[in-house]
Amino acid sequence: MEALQTKAKELLAAGTVQVAIGYGKGTGNARRPLFVTKPERAADLIVDAACTQNLATYLTKHEVRVMGRMAVVAVPSTLRSILQLAAEKQIREEQVLALAVIDGQVRELATFEAIEEAVATIPDAMSEADRNMIDKLSAMSVPERRAFWADELVRCVKCYACRASCPMCYCERCTTDVNRPQWIPVASHAVGNLEYHVMRAMHLAGRCVECGTCGKACPVGIPVHLLTIYAEDSVRRQFGQRGGASAKLDYAMSTFKPDDKEEFIR
């Protein structure tokens, strides 16, 4: 933690970055995003097990970007977000610098290449609970699974917190905002809710960085992250590619290889 504070202080003091995005103290034991612009405030940065939110969400925000070059305290999924955002031309190398916290060590990753190398060595770490839930859902029959999700999604109030918290949901105009045609009904009802979440999962298949932030953001406790993680996992199984592995675009869902398995077409 001190290493991080020192690093952030140095970077801010030297003018290498103009803002450090990290975690600060929140209510109780919770952590909240902290935007440090002055070296002397770097001491407020916290790193501990409670820091799980993917801060990459802020990298595409106009309000943050105007401050200048950003340093972001990065958990593994944050690093993947940076690469995926780079692949999709949403962020340039000179705009961001990652302070990766890996195994208690702080590493400054200033180039996409360095981030790619780091990501390649970090294993996918899905939480035990998530893994169990996905296994359980995979084992269900289709009607059972549909019933499970119908039951969960009935609570959705379309607050779009999942969308807002997702680093990959950076579109200025979401499909849900389009009304000619009205793809997704505005009102919260069973069919519309399902449509919204299926659309979200489809849009994140092959792009999701599996941070799980959307699930944590849900005020009514729907495990929405399982949908996107499952879609991501399917793409990986089908095409051997995962979101956020490279800063160059090689998107499985918009291209084909002659040896693609094509099992999904049946």
Place this chain on the structure above:
Amino acid sequence: MRVGYYPGCSLTGTSREFDESVRSVARALEIDLAEVPEWNCCGSSPAHMIDTTMSIALPANVLLKAKRAGLAEVLTPCAACYSRLLMGKHEIETKPATRAQVERVLGCPPGSLDELPKVLNVIEFLAQIPETIAAKVTSKFEHTVACYYGCLLVRPPKVTRFDRTEDPVEMDKLVALVGGKTIDWSFKTECCGASFSISRTSVVGRLSSKIMQDATRRHAEAIVVSCPMCHSNLDLRRREINRRMEKPTLIPVLFITQVIGLALGLSEKRLGLKRHFVPVKLPAKTLPAQVVS
């Protein structure tokens, strides 16, 4: 180095010298031959000809035993056994219905026939360890021979995936490795008559004499084979062959392992050279010195 070993029936009978030479060469090269326990006959051509089910079940049983004995590879010197084992494995791997049928005949639980051991012929096996062989050569095999591969090592290429189908060279390379010379000839893979040795000896005479003819015309001192059937047809049936030749020939027929054995300095006895019908007499000046075993 340890490898599974399936001698097959011929190597315990009519072609004992092949078995003897394989074992002797293996010992000299410090290779541990783990004989497949309680092995049975592969079914040979008769099963292939008149009983399709058994022609797959018998080899499957051999490979299953090898698998259960923990063998990942099975060396099968006899070309006929090699072909049957490979074909049986191929059928099981490519046809689920056949696999199920064979599982019933074998009385083994489903899934037993997954991942059967790899089948290797003796040339394939020796070609993997050229350095080991070269290091142990004590007296170069300085003779010019004709390498005769026969049918079953190379055909059908989709199953055997061994060497060049119409003009194989792996055995020639082995002979060259131990100091020998090989002729480039046209009958490397022409059929000798195979299993008609007993029931249609005349066919064997006609086919084998053509093979001998070309080899002798090109001045081969011996023919080198890797198949008991080829051997017995060219050796045992020499009278039948010579009857059809312009000039009768007495060049011997050696197994590839005997050639390598000679180069490794192994005795004639240990290589079973005395068991041949056509005596193994190679030009004296180049015969290796006798080594007491």
Place this chain on the structure above:
Amino acid sequence: MGQPDTVTQMHDTAPDAPRVRCFAVKKGTNRRPIGAYFSQSEGRTLTPEKYMSCHHESPSARHSLAARLKEVGEVDVADCYQCGKCTAGCPAAEEMDVAPSQILRLLQTESPKHEKRALESMSIWLCIGCETCVTRCPQEVDLPRAMDILRQESLARNVANRAADDIVAFHKAFLHSIERSGRVFEFGMIGDYKLRTGHLFQDLGAAPSMFLKGKMSLLPHGGGSKREVGRMFARARAAKKESQP
């Protein structure tokens, strides 16, 4: 080589259906634009298997030997275009009464008269199983496999050529030996063969030297799990009976 991966079903009025699946491939990436995958036409891509299944088989064809070969051995005699390459390379063709390519021709007509000629031919017994034909066949017709099935069919229908009796006897003696001993016991097998054929004196000259050279023993080999192999034969026979009531 072989057939293209997909065939496009073409409508009479939608003749513009492109028959090719890959166009426009970008350099520098091994992935291709997904749009390139789908044809722009009203045609649908079908796998060859699905395409084949659209064809109707004539009812009579179902019981022909050709149909049986296809079903049991995955040998399609229709693939043969009678180039004669199999015959040209066959080591036994000179002895045969019907050339290998002509055996396939007899099956192609699907007429009982021609099938009978194939089953009664000497050729099916003179096939050595050297696999030369299939190795060179431009159409990959597995003729050795077809010969296996024809031989067994010939025996089952009891129409095997009498001139092949000794060959059949040899095969039977051989299998019998395996069934009894698990392995081939040459002395017993040859004795069995001689009894079956009456060729009592054939090769008599060779026998003594065989013993002398240690190439033939008078007693069956040990090992070979003969009981187990015997059971295998029994189970195979039972299964065969079950399938042919």
Place this chain on the structure above:
Amino acid sequence: MARVGVFVCHCGENIAGTVDVAAVAKAALDMPGVVHAVDYKYMCSDPGQTLLKDAIKEKKLDGVVVAACSPRMHEPTFRRAAEEAGINPFLCEMANLREHCSWVHDKGAATTEKAIDLVRLQVEKVKRDRPLQPIRVPITKKALVLGGGIAGIQAALDIANSGNPVLLVEKSPSIGGHMSQLSETFPTLDCSQCILTPRMVEVARHPLITLYTYSELEKLDGFIGNFKATIRRKARKIDEKLCNGCGVCQQKCPVKKIPDEFNEGLSFRPAIYVPFPQAVPNKPVIDVKNCTYYKTGKCKACEKLCPTKAIRFDQEDIVEVHDVGAVVLATGFKTMPVGNFSEYGYGKLKDVIDGMKFERLASASGPTGGAIRRPSDGKEPQHVVFIACAGSRDRLKGVPYCSKVCCMYTAKHAMLYRHKVHGGQATVFYMDIRSAGKNYDEFVRRAIEEDGVKYVRGRVSRVYEEDGQLVVKGADTLLGAEPVEIRADMVVLATAVQAQNDAEELAQKLHVSYDPYKFFAEAHPKLRPVETNTAGVFLAGACQAPRDIPETVAQASGAAVKVAGLFSQPTLTREPIIAVVDRQPPPVFSSCVGCFLCKSACPYQAIEEEVIKNRNGDVLKVVAKVNPGLCQGCGTCVSTCRTKAIDLEGFSNEQVFAELMCI
């Protein structure tokens, strides 16, 4: 409120026999927005079209649905009629009641019900149609012809003679291609070079043809009428302007033993060489791989002896970019290497040769001056076996298709051999004789009847060497498949015609489709045989499929006419069914976020990046932009776009959504 008219066609019995067309028209009248609906026997007939035009005028229709056959058949007909009646042609839609309904269903209420649904879909669509204007694109009136064989030569001459400039690019040092290597041509036995060289000279002299030999296409960008071709002119290492083709360098070059490509390796050439005496241009090239100077740094014999001082050892490749409006692909073929045939000796047997080698042996300009001599020992062969279908119609070892020209050239070879070697015996092993063509079958019969060539129907199983002769093992399938064994002195394989080795790579450069055998694919096998799926790229000759000379020349002229037709227009008009990226006033500019997933999905490279800047030049946004010349309107980008910032004109999201929701 929309005013839609619905016109239901009987198509004789085709639709009316299965669908209750009157009921469809009646039901259409109840659909919201429909003010007029009728059924008629043949809508595509003149009276039918008049019916449509009159109704548009009288009922003041602003949308038309013709419920008839596939739009592929008659959409242009009805759109033209609508335009004549005064409405935008893109306000006319078709419901396919024939292929999508009457032809695929039995007669019955459900079928009529489906027909009504199909009409309803189109009514919903037409109500949301916008008037569209055709797209006009300028044309660069200069053609690029790739390949300088007879196909490329003919295409270049025909295009140039129509008054349009041509850039002819050939990768080898001379034009002429395979045809220049042939001895005589079937079925007339006239000398190949004698008929070809005048055309080669004409190409060289034509004021509108720029000839680039020893050059290759590196890259092709752009679209029909507006291509940019990047061409690499490989360094010949001589100054072409100074060289007068005297040939001293060739004589003095110390390296002599390089297998001569033009003679198929039957003779040798030096390291500086002109491929053959009639080469165009008659300028040598230095084979850098074999030149002593490039290997050791010494020699320069040619430079010392060149009377015009034309040798340039330091010459580099030149890369040029040319604007062209159309491309003709005429890159030809290759024959399957003899080494591919394991059963015929893997190419190890010297006297087993292929047809091209035989052409050189029989050619007066060849290494033997036209005498047939076998390669191994130079003896005159007394028995030659010709094997047709070597690799062709062989799905195991070769290609499954028929190479088309082999039957004819084999007959020619056997005939030439019989003419040249009196008393020599020629045997042809064949499977079928394919001699469909003017005077072709007569030619084959002549070989058999007059020249005594023995034809044996059967394929050869193996060729092997014995006592200095070749043993050919075949079977005579017309004699009950009797085995035949021939001892021959030479065997000539009619090897299969294949696509060039680099055909796939070239197709990818040009975005042209190709078949599983890498032959370039025509846009339609019957009706568009010289066009490709890429507009502006045309095909000529054997790069598309095996062809003989007359066919190649005919196709080359066909491709040339297509190019000339294209160039005769002032601008190019295209259907405006293309994708469009949303544009809005500042500060949004576009709902596109610039992720460019659409760019990776587009099969036509039609999506470009547009940089939006403020007046200080600062980048505000980078968004997608569709190149209207390249877009083919496939809609792949539309389905990829998460923000729905791309839409397809004429098939908008809104229209498709409305169609789906009305079922």
